[in-house]
Amino acid sequence: MTRWTPDPTFYASPRDAVQAPPEKLAYVAAFDRTAQRPDAIAVVDVDPDSTGYGTVVGWTDLPYTGDELHHFGWNACSSALCPTAPHPHVERRYLIVPGLRSSRIYVLDTRPDPARPEVVKVLDPKELADGAGYSRPHTVHCGPDGIYLSALGGAHGDDGPGGIAVLDHDTFEVRGGWEADRGPQFLAYDFWWHLTEDVLVSSEWGTPSMIEDGIVGELLLGRRYGHALHFWDLRRRRHVQTVDLGDQYQMPLELRPAHDPTKAYGFVGVVISVEDLSASIWVWHRDGERWAATRVIDIPAEPADPELLPELLKPFGAVPPLVTDIDLSVDDRFLYVSCWGTGELLQYDVSDPFHPVRTGSVRLGGIVGRVAHPARPDLPLAGGPQMVEVSRDGRRVYLTNSLYGAWDDQFYPDGVGAWQAKLDVDPEAGGITVDQRFFPHGDDFRGLRVHQTRLQGGDASSDSYCFR
Numbered sequence: 001m002t003r004w005t006p007d008p009t010f011y012a013s014p015r016d017a018v019q020a021p022p023e024k025l026a027y028v029a030a031f032d033r034t035a036q037r038p039d040a041i042a043v044v045d046v047d048p049d050s051t052g053y054g055t056v057v058g059w060t061d062l063p064y065t066g067d068e069l070h071h072f073g074w075n076a077c078s079s080a081l082c083p084t085a086p087h088p089h090v091e092r093r094y095l096i097v098p099g100l101r102s103s104r105i106y107v108l109d110t111r112p113d114p115a116r117p118e119v120v121k122v123l124d125p126k127e128l129a130d131g132a133g134y135s136r137p138h139t140v141h142c143g144p145d146g147i148y149l150s151a152l153g154g155a156h157g158d159d160g161p162g163g164i165a166v167l168d169h170d171t172f173e174v175r176g177g178w179e180a181d182r183g184p185q186f187l188a189y190d191f192w193w194h195l196t197e198d199v200l201v202s203s204e205w206g207t208p209s210m211i212e213d214g215i216v217g218e219l220l221l222g223r224r225y226g227h228a229l230h231f232w233d234l235r236r237r238r239h240v241q242t243v244d245l246g247d248q249y250q251m252p253l254e255l256r257p258a259h260d261p262t263k264a265y266g267f268v269g270v271v272i273s274v275e276d277l278s279a280s281i282w283v284w285h286r287d288g289e290r291w292a293a294t295r296v297i298d299i300p301a302e303p304a305d306p307e308l309l310p311e312l313l314k315p316f317g318a319v320p321p322l323v324t325d326i327d328l329s330v331d332d333r334f335l336y337v338s339c340w341g342t343g344e345l346l347q348y349d350v351s352d353p354f355h356p357v358r359t360g361s362v363r364l365g366g367i368v369g370r371v372a373h374p375a376r377p378d379l380p381l382a383g384g385p386q387m388v389e390v391s392r393d394g395r396r397v398y399l400t401n402s403l404y405g406a407w408d409d410q411f412y413p414d415g416v417g418a419w420q421a422k423l424d425v426d427p428e429a430g431g432i433t434v435d436q437r438f439f440p441h442g443d444d445f446r447g448l449r450v451h452q453t454r455l456q457g458g459d460a461s462s463d464s465y466c467f468r
Contacts, residue, residue, distance in 0.1 A: 007091040009457040010078045013467045014259040014330045017078065017392045023455040024050075025058075025114055026389075026398060027095060028420065029069035030448035033405045038062045039069040040448060041097065041108060043115045044420065044440055046396075046455070054422075054438035056445065058115030062106055063122065067099025068405055071452050073140030074462055075107075075147055076169060082195060082466035085144035090169050092458065094120075096147055098137035100404075103128055103157070105137055105149070107172050114456060121172050129155040131174030132165035136208045139190050142462070146175060150191050150202070158209040162188025164202075179232075183239030187226040189253055193234055195466050196261040200232040201284060203252045203268060214406035217312065221274055223247035229255075229268060229284055231291045243293045245282060248275045252282070256328040256335070258353075261465050265353055267335055268293070269323040277301035277316060279323035281337060283353050297356055299323065302342055304368045310411050319367050322411070324403050325387050329394040330460050334359070334430060336388045340403055341411065343369045343384035345423070347432050359430030364421055365401055367411055373421060375439040383408070383416040389453040390460035397423040397432060402449035418445040420453070 011017035024047045031039040043058030062069075076090035095117060097106040103125035108117035128134055134151035141148045147167040154160050163185070164178035179185075189205035204226020205211060210219055219225060227249050231241040245252055249270045257266030265285040272279060281297035301318040313319065322341035328334070328350070335356065337346040343366020348356040362385070363371045370380035383401030390397050399421045402408055408416040419441035423432040454462065 006081060007076070009092045010081050011463065011465065012078070012081050013465055014332070017330050017458065017463060017465070018394065020392055020457065022393065023391060023457055023459070025456040027117070027454045027456070028400065029072055029097070029451045030418070030445050031067065031069045031405070031451065032065070032448050033408070035066040035068075037448070038065055039067045039099070040446070041095065041117055042445055042450065043117070046398075046422070048437070054440060056440055059446070060108060060117045060119065063119060064102065064104060066102050067104055068101040069097060069451065070100040070404065071139045072097040072454065074142050074454065074458070075172075077142040077458055078463040078465050079142060079144040079195060082144045094172075095454065096140045096149070096167070096172075098140065098149065100136060100138060103135045103137060123172070123174065127174050128165060132177040134163060134165050134177065136162070137165070141192065144195065147172070148178065148191070150188055152188055152205065152211070153208040158207065160188070160207045161186045162207065164191060178237055179239070180237035181239055184242060185230045185239055189226065190255045192255045192257045192266065193464065194257055194261070194264050195234070195464055197264050198234045199264070200234045201255055201257065201266065202230045202232065203255050204228055205251055205253060212406065214410040215312065220250060220272070223250065223274060225250045226252060228252070229293060241291055243284065243291055245270065245293055248273050249280065250274055253324065254326050256326055256461065258332050259328070259330050259465060260332055260468060262468050263332070267326055267328060267350070267353070269326040269337065271322055271324060272320050277318055277320035279321040279339065281323070281326065281335070281356070294354065296354055297337070297348065299337070299339060299346070308368050310367065310413050312410055313367070327388045327390050327460055329390050330392050331394055334394065334425070336390060336397060338385040338388050338399070340384045340386045342366050343371055345385035345388065345397070345399060345432070347430060349430055360432040362423060362432050362434055364399070364434070373419070373439050373441075374434055374436045381417065381419060382412045382414070383419070387452045389455060391455060392458060392460065394460070395425050395427055397425060398453045398455075399423070400450040400453055402451050405449070408449065416449060418442060418448060418450045420450055
């Protein structure tokens, strides 16, 4: 049924989003590394006044096996309120859930029962390959004119170029590949935009054959993974500039632009430097008529006993931070940085994006540390803070511990397990503390590993805004 008024979970500005009611449910991607069982969307109660708080209260198995759920997103969000948006009737109702290994795309309806989303459509790999020329779908963003979906591979799977496909808002059919002129871009990973600037930004990882079995030492030391950002004319769908960070800075992955539509900057996390195993955070920004990127945070590797390290790291005698996710609060004040290798989640005040100030840190898990959750001090944790999601009001931060099946097995060869944690934020001075009441883990996720979290009504990395 067509809506006559905008979805109440669409917000004209970041300020409106911050003031909206808090989330009650969290949707979590859960996958079976063995590909013997279906992957699932787990639904977690995040209402602190509920008797089910911190527990899995809903579950949706997918109809196939071998998908490896990874990132997923909403079909529509606040960008639908932009003046040029052609779909004011859409609502934040469907979860668009790609399988990173299978190239299938699932559409789940959350309206009939928000705690038990229903699979209402499945796009098979051929539809993505034939319709857009892509495979291995990765990141989903709800745009003002359609659903945007990044993909790591070309139509035949193992090789590139990767890029962006567009799905129809109403039918969820594949409209086609987004790029009218990709220029030199070949590797793909994340993408985001500055809607009021008509600019899209994309980052790089590797082709499917480069990432299928984890990090390949020869490719890493040969500096062959991605190390650049690409800037595009969003309206004309044309590549306009490449900013190379330097080939020692391997794998610039997650992109987080400022939510304020009058600001043209954003943050990108770099997984590793091949020169010293450090990780780094960069700011992209205008430099006259061009774009530039400035390194603003360095996070060093931590010395460790080689006997405690996985084979890939033994020769180095150190644990790299492995920054594999970042997130920016909706008010653009705090940046959260996941150091999956050392098991640390860092909080920075980035009110001045060029001079971040560290304001908080929590450790859980880690390759060597195996730091326990305070709710279960007797249980050493594998994995570490990985996917991080921030509530709209910035007071809550949700973490999950699995990165990608092949990386899990490389860096945590004795098993990564499954857990989710929640941190409480001091909104005035900064600082983060672990919520001892919230710790779904292990059997709560039915033996599956957990990756990305999405929040009911939207979160810090779902929406983009056209009004201040």
